[in-house]
Amino acid sequence: MCGIFGIVTEKDQPLGSILIEAARRLTYRGYDSVGAATISGSRIDLRKDVGKVDEVAERYHFAEMTGSRGITQLRWATFGAPSQVNAQPHLDSDGDLVGAHNGNVVNNVELRQQFMAEGMTVRSHNDGESCVHAVERYIDRGYDFIEAIRRAYQDLQGDYAYVIGQINDDKLYAVKKGSGLVVGIGEGFTCVSSDLPSILPLTRKILRIQDGEIITLWADRVELRSVTDGRLIEREPERVTETMEAVQKGGYAHFMLKEIHEQPQVAREVLHRLAGSAEVDQALAAIRNARQVYFIGCGTSYHACLAGSVYFAQLAGKAVIPVLAPQFIPQYLPAVNRQDVGIFVSQSGETKDVLNALQAAQAQGMTCLGLANVIGSTLTKATACWLPLCCGYEISVPATKTFTNQVVTFLYLAYRLAGKDDRPLEDIPALMEQTLSAAESQIQAIVPAINPWNDMYCLGYGATYPMALEGALKLKEITYAHCEGMLSTEFKHGPLSAVTDNYPVIFVAGPQDVPLIVSGINEVTCRGGRAIAIGQEDSRLRANASDLITLPAASPEISSLLSVLPLQLLAYHLSVERGYDPDFPRNLSKTLTVD
Numbered sequence: 395m396c397g398i399f400g401i402v403t404e405k406d407q408p409l410g411s412i413l414i415e416a417a418r419r420l421t422y423r424g425y426d427s428v429g430a431a432t433i434s435g436s437r438i439d440l441r442k443d444v445g446k447v448d449e450v451a452e453r454y455h456f457a458e459m460t461g462s463r464g465i466t467q468l469r470w471a472t473f474g475a476p477s478q479v480n481a482q483p484h485l486d487s488d489g490d491l492v493g494a495h496n497g498n499v500v501n502n503v504e505l506r507q508q509f510m511a512e513g514m515t516v517r518s519h520n521d522g523e524s525c526v527h528a529v530e531r532y533i534d535r536g537y538d539f540i541e542a543i544r545r546a547y548q549d550l551q552g553d554y555a556y557v558i559g560q561i562n563d564d565k566l567y568a569v570k571k572g573s574g575l576v577v578g579i580g581e582g583f584t585c586v587s588s589d590l591p592s593i594l595p596l597t598r599k600i601l602r603i604q605d606g607e608i609i610t611l612w613a614d615r616v617e618l619r620s621v622t623d624g625r626l627i628e629r630e631p632e633r634v635t636e637t638m639e640a641v642q643k644g645g646y647a648h649f650m651l652k653e654i655h656e657q658p659q660v661a662r663e664v665l666h667r668l669a670g671s672a673e674v675d676q677a678l679a680a681i682r683n684a685r686q687v688y689f690i691g692c693g694t695s696y697h698a699c700l701a702g703s704v705y706f707a708q709l710a711g712k713a714v715i716p717v718l719a720p721q722f723i724p725q726y727l728p729a730v731n732r733q734d735v736g737i738f739v740s741q742s743g744e745t746k747d748v749l750n751a752l753q754a755a756q757a758q759g760m761t762c763l764g765l766a767n768v769i770g771s772t773l774t775k776a777t778a779c780w781l782p783l784c785c786g787y788e789i790s791v792p793a794t795k796t797f798t799n800q801v802v803t804f805l806y807l808a809y810r811l812a813g814k815d816d817r818p819l820e821d822i823p824a825l826m827e828q829t830l831s832a833a834e835s836q837i838q839a840i841v842p843a844i845n846p847w848n849d850m851y852c853l854g855y856g857a858t859y860p861m862a863l864e865g866a867l868k869l870k871e872i873t874y875a876h877c878e879g880m881l882s883t884e885f886k887h888g889p890l891s892a893v894t895d896n897y898p899v900i901f902v903a904g905p906q907d908v909p910l911i912v913s914g915i916n917e918v919t920c921r922g923g924r925a926i927a928i929g930q931e932d933s934r935l936r937a938n939a940s941d942l943i944t945l946p947a948a949s950p951e952i953s954s955l956l957s958v959l960p961l962q963l964l965a966y967h968l969s970v971e972r973g974y975d976p977d978f979p980r981n982l983s984k985t986l987t988v989d
């Protein structure tokens with residue numbers, strides 16, 4: 395997820411340190427490149443490159459940048475590889491406009507062709523540059539700035555926000571469509587940013603911007619207009635009183651809840667990133683030619699490997715071996731060779747168990763690919779080809795959004811391997827939103843029935859089996875109850891003896907497996923247990939389960955992905971009900987760099 399920040403002051407002054415600090419405060423979103431631009435009279439000073447904020451700022455001497463207006467941007471590559479030219483901000487053709495964006499302009503490829511055909515100078519492959527040229531196109535045709543932005547809005551498809559300025563002017567402009575944008579109003583300056591943490595050290599007087607609004611920022615005032623008809627919008631500024639930590643939680647009580655609710659947005663990001671990615675083509679070619687494929691990870695990431703192996707088999711007819719990383723060495727290493735491929739999966743990219751397996755596999759000549767969230771982590775440096783999870787920072791120890799994006803990535807790869815039309819996957823973000831909003835109250839309603847128990851089961855079958863394991867892990871991790879994840883059909887082979895009156899057993903039901911799940915439910919309810927089903931609305935589940943947490947209608951594979959969201963919410967609410975901090979469970983660490 396990229397981040398943008400812009401500031402307008404009364405006169406030329408040193409802006410470098412303000413821009414560096416603003417960029418630092420956006421780093422939690424995740425990024426690979428950093429840039430800054432200042433505007434002073436008729437001069438634009440633009441410096442940018444791939445790397446960490448402090449490294450790039452030092453290398454390019456950001457601290458010495460001066461001007462009356464400044465923009466900084468952190469880029470997380472979507473369109474165009476991470477590179478100096480693709481880093482933001484961007485100039486227009488003749489270098490008198492400068493701007494940067496956050497989000498995705500989904501028709502970027504077509505727009506670039508149009509801009510070049512119209513004679514504009516297009517320097518990068520990045521969609522932030524398309525925002526600048528989209529405005530330039532109408533400025534060059536004689537429209538004023540607001541009108542140019544309104545017209546550009548019609549041309550730029552996708553969810554984004556951008557900030558842009560011109561030489562010999564005293565303003566910056568910004569527009570919001572789908573991505574976050576907040577304005578800050580200070581003494582002698584105004585600023586705009588993707589998020590509050592970069593604004594709050596400067597001012598606590600803010601304006602929250604809505605989609606379809608254009609903001610003009612002067613040093614002493616701001617003006618909001620509707621992109622639809624250009625009319626002025628009146629809005630009183632508000633004063634932020636929360637602590638910085640509360641602000642970073644975005645209004646949620648915990649990072650975990652915030653990250654659960656970020657899943658639709660990050661799923662959208664990763665799907666954009668995967669479409670047309672050269673690394674995907676490379677990974678698919680390796681998988682197609684492999685003698686044997688392994689998906690390797692630990693904990694939550696292993697559950698994603700398991701889900702991936704089910705999708706690969708069911709959708710593409712490709713058998714893959716999912717392996718817990720430490721077991722890879724004793725069980726599979728003796729049998730692997732150069733014709734085999736491993737995908738090493740890790741949120742942090744630093745898990746020692748995964749890196750040990752990777753090192754051993756590489757020594758054996760196996761082709762090793764990566765799937766990681768943290769750019770620049772050891773896993774991303776050690777694998778020649780890796781796919782990013784595009785989740786931004788995941789702060790809470792329990793993994794949520796990184797798990798679903800691992801699963802989305804495997805689903806996408808399975809679709810592509812099968813040669814299936816992948817457009818149905820574009821529905822995932824909206825289906826996740828529906829799932830979360832429907833599940834919230836249903837989950838809260840069953841928490842009191844589960845709370846007295848410190849022992850329970852979570853069962854699934856086929857593609858919902860990995861989700862049951864993941865739900866059980868979340869419950870164990872943050873509620874401190876013992877919850878065993880299991881294949882639903884195994885329950886009768888022993889664990890059924892645990893069932894007593896009201897004993898909770900959660901069943902994750904795939905739409906195609908309802909008859910089998912209903913049998914399992916009855917084995918529990920006829921012994922007095924409480925069978926809590928998670929599945930699509932179905933009269934058989936409704937009639938047999940003690941409770942039904944409903945999922946929206948979706949294909950079996952997408953439905954299995956959705957089913958983990960209510961489980962995350964259940965673990966979260968049960969943890970809070972018990973008075974624990976779900977973000978930082980006892981004894982655990984987010985990154986396990988030890989054997």
Ligand code: M6R
Nearest residue numbers: 693694695740741742745792793
């Ligand atoms: O960073 P990784 O994905 O390699 O971490 C692996 C596990 O430690 C991790 O998935 C862990 O199980 C989760 N934080 C649990 O929520």
